Amino acid sequence: MTSFDFEKSIQELEEQLAEFEKSQEKGKIDLTDKIEEMKGKIQEEKVKVYSNLNGWQRVQISRHPERPYTLDYIENCFEDFIEFHGDRGVKDDKAMIGGLAKLNGQSVMVIGHQKGRNTKQRQYRNFGMPNPEGYRKALRLMKMAEKFGIPVVCLIDTPGASPGLEAEERGQGEAIARNLLEMSVLKVPIICIIIGEGASGGALGIGIGDRVMMMENTWYSVISPESCSSILWRSWEHKEKAAEALKLTANDMLGNKLIDGIISEPLGGAHQDTSVAYKLFKDALLQEFNAVQKLPIEILIEQRIQKFAEMGSFEE
Amino acid sequence: MSWYKRVKEGITTLTSEKKSVPDGLWHKCNRCKKTLLAEDHAKNQYVCPGCHYHDKIGSEEYFDILFGNDFEELFANIKPTDPLKFKDTKDYAKRLNESQNKSGLTDAMRVAVGNLTEEQKLVVACMDFGFIGGSMGSVVGEKIARAIDYARENRIPLMIVSKSGGARMMEAAFSLMQMAKTSAKLALLGKAGVPYISLLTDPTTGGVTASFAMLGDVNIAEPEALIGFAGPRVIKETIGRDLPKGFQSSEFLLEHGFIDFIVNRTELKSKLTQLVKLLMNK
Ligand SMILES: [Zn+2]
Ligand SMILES: [Zn+2]
Numbered sequence: 394m395t396s397f398d399f400e401k402s403i404q405e406l407e408e409q410l411a412e413f414e415k416s417q418e419k420g421k422i423d424l425t426d427k428i429e430e431m432k433g434k435i436q437e438e439k440v441k442v443y444s445n446l447n448g449w450q451r452v453q454i455s456r457h458p459e460r461p462y463t464l465d466y467i468e469n470c471f472e473d474f475i476e477f478h479g480d481r482g483v484k485d486d487k488a489m490i491g492g493l494a495k496l497n498g499q500s501v502m503v504i505g506h507q508k509g510r511n512t513k514q515r516q517y518r519n520f521g522m523p524n525p526e527g528y529r530k531a532l533r534l535m536k537m538a539e540k541f542g543i544p545v546v547c548l549i550d551t552p553g554a555s556p557g558l559e560a561e562e563r564g565q566g567e568a569i570a571r572n573l574l575e576m577s578v579l580k581v582p583i584i585c586i587i588i589g590e591g592a593s594g595g596a597l598g599i600g601i602g603d604r605v606m607m608m609e610n611t612w613y614s615v616i617s618p619e620s621c622s623s624i625l626w627r628s629w630e631h632k633e634k635a636a637e638a639l640k641l642t643a644n645d646m647l648g649n650k651l652i653d654g655i656i657s658e659p660l661g662g663a664h665q666d667t668s669v670a671y672k673l674f675k676d677a678l679l680q681e682f683n684a685v686q687k688l689p690i691e692i693l694i695e696q697r698i699q700k701f702a703e704m705g706s707f708e709e
Numbered sequence: 710m711s712w713y714k715r716v717k718e719g720i721t722t723l724t725s726e727k728k729s730v731p732d733g734l735w736h737k738c739n740r741c742k743k744t745l746l747a748e749d750h751a752k753n754q755y756v757c758p759g760c761h762y763h764d765k766i767g768s769e770e771y772f773d774i775l776f777g778n779d780f781e782e783l784f785a786n787i788k789p790t791d792p793l794k795f796k797d798t799k800d801y802a803k804r805l806n807e808s809q810n811k812s813g814l815t816d817a818m819r820v821a822v823g824n825l826t827e828e829q830k831l832v833v834a835c836m837d838f839g840f841i842g843g844s845m846g847s848v849v850g851e852k853i854a855r856a857i858d859y860a861r862e863n864r865i866p867l868m869i870v871s872k873s874g875g876a877r878m879m880e881a882a883f884s885l886m887q888m889a890k891t892s893a894k895l896a897l898l899g900k901a902g903v904p905y906i907s908l909l910t911d912p913t914t915g916g917v918t919a920s921f922a923m924l925g926d927v928n929i930a931e932p933e934a935l936i937g938f939a940g941p942r943v944i945k946e947t948i949g950r951d952l953p954k955g956f957q958s959s960e961f962l963l964e965h966g967f968i969d970f971i972v973n974r975t976e977l978k979s980k981l982t983q984l985v986k987l988l989m990n991k
Binding site for chain 2: 554556557558560561562563564565566567569570571573574575577578593594597598600601613614615616621624625626635638639640641646649651697698701702704705706707708709
C-alpha cells in the first residue's frame with residue numbers, strides 16, 4: 394500500500410515486527426513478548442502520528458490511490474443501485490455519476506464525482522473533473538428526485554471542474570452557477586459529503602445541501618494548495634505553506650462554520666480499514682437524514698438558504 | 710488607462726465638466742493608439758471613438774453613466790476583515806490596507822440605487838477591478854446579497870456589473886461560499902419575479918462566472934470582454950497549445966448561447982432603459 398513520508402516511523406516499526414514474526418515462525422527463539430510489545434508500540438506511534446496531521450498531510454491522505462471513491466460507497470453502503478446516464482443534451486460525463494439506490498429501505502438519488510484507479514480508468518473518468526454536461530446530468534437527476542419526493546445524496550471528490558476548450562464552449566461557468574441556484578431551492582432534502590477532494594467550484598457545483606459534511610481526512614477550499622502556491626508564491630514548492638494558510642481541513646472548515654459536521658475515519662484514513670470507513674459513513678448519513686426529514690421542506694429550504702447567507706466575515 | 714501629459718504647446722483644453730479628468734491630459738487608445746483629449750474619451754464613456762475599444766472603468770464611472778448624480782450608495786459601511794490571518798508573500802491585512810489607500814475603495818464591490826429614468830429606479834451592484842483584481846471575498850458576497858434583498862423587498866430591478874479575476878484566495882473557503890450565498894439569494898429574487906440583468910465586462914472569470922454573473926434573466930456583455938470559467942493561461946497549459954482567436958470573448962459566448970446580446974457602453978443606458986421597460990411591462 395502506498396504510504397507517505399510522515400508514516401515512515403510507523404513503517405519502520407512494522408518492518409521490525411515482520412522480522413520478529415518471521416523468526417518466531419522459524420521457531421528458534423520465543424519472541425511472543427517482544428511481538429506483543431512491538432504491536433503496542435506501533436499502535437502508540439499511529440495514534441501519535443495520525444492525531445496530529447497538518448493540512449498538507451490530510452490533502453495527501455484525501456488523494457490516497459486506495460481511498461474509497463463514490464462507486465465504492467454506493468456498492469458498500471447502498472442497495473439496488475441503478476445508474477442513470479447522460480444530460481439529455483450533449484453526452485454522458487464519466488467524471489460525474491448518479492442514479493437511484495436504497496438506503497436502509499428508503500429510495501435516494503446518489504450523485505457523485507468519480508475518479509479512476511489505474512491509468513486507463515483515470516483517463517476514462519477524466520481524473521474526476523466533470524465537464525458542463527456532468528453538472529447538467531447531476532441537475533437532471535436532482536430534478537427527477539424532486540419530482541418523486543426522493544432525497545438527494547451528493548458525494549464530492551474532485552480536483553476541480555475540467556478546464557478545457559469544450560468545457561468553456563459548453564458553458565462550465567453557467568452549468569455550475571445553475572446548480573448552485575437550483576440546489577438552494579430544491580424541494581427535497583440534500584445531504585452533501587466530501588469523501589476526498591473538494592476543490593473549488595467543481596466541488597461546490599454539487600455541494601449545496603441541508604447538511605454538508607466532511608470526512609475526517611478530506612479537504613475543501615477555493616483552490617488546491619499547489620495552484621495556490623503557484624499563484625501567490627509564484628512557485629509550486631510552497632504547497633505545504635499554502636495548505637496551512639487555506640485552512641482547508643475538516644476541523645478548520647467546521648470551526649469557520651462553513652460545513653455542518655465531520656465524519657470520523659479509521660486511524661490513518663479510510664483506506665486503512667474500508668469496512669470501518671463504510672460503517673462510519675453510513676451511520677452518519679442515516680443520522681443526518683433522520684434529522685432533516687423531521688422538518689417540513691419549506692422550513693428546510695429556508696434554513697438551507699439562511700445557512701449559506703450567513704457565511705462570510707466582514708465588519709460594519 | 711494610460712494617461713500622459715500634453716507636450717505640444719498652444720492646444721487649449723475645453724472646460725472640464727468632470728472633476729475626475731484633469732485639464733490638459735490626453736488619452737492614447739490601448740489598441741489603435743489614437744490619441745484624443747482625455748475629457749472627450751470620458752464623455753464617450755471611456756470608449757475609443759475610432760476602434761470602439763472599451764477601457765476598463767470602475768463603479769464610480771458606471772454609476773455616473775447610468776445615473777449621473779442621481780443615486781444613493783447603499784451598504785457602504787461593510788468592510789473586509791482577515792478571518793484566516795492569511796499570509797503569503799504579504800499579510801492579507803496589509804494587502805487590504807494598501808489596496809484601500811491606493812484605490813480609495815473599501816473593497817471590490819459598490820452598490821447604488823438610482824433613477825435610470827424619472828419613472829424607473831434600478832439597483833446596481835458594480836465590481837471594481839482596481840481592488841485586488843476585483844476578486845470576490847466576503848464583502849463582495851455580502852453586498853451582492855444585500856443588493857438582492859433590497860431589490861426584492863422594494864421590487865426594483867437589479868443589475869450586477871461583473872469585472873473580476875474570480876475568487877479571493879486570501880479568504881479561501883469564505884470566498885468559495887460567496888458563490889453559494891449569492892446564487893441562493895438570486896433564487897429568491899427569481900421567485901419574487903423581480904428582474905435581474907447581469908452585465909459582464911472585461912474580465913469576468915472564475916467563481917464570478919460560475920455564480921451570479923451567469924444567472925441573469927438577461928445576460929449582456931460589453932464587446933470583446935474576456936469571459937470564462939477557467940482562465941486562458943490554465944486552459945493553454947492543460948491542452949498544451951495556443952487558444953483559438955476570439956476564444957472566451959463576448960462574441961464567442963454570444964455565439965455559444967450564453968449571452969443574450971452585446972451592448973456598446975455608449976448605448977448602455979438607452980438599451981437598458983428599453984430592456985427594463987419591456988421586462989417591467991411599462
Ligand atoms: Zn484606454
Ligand atoms: Zn482605439
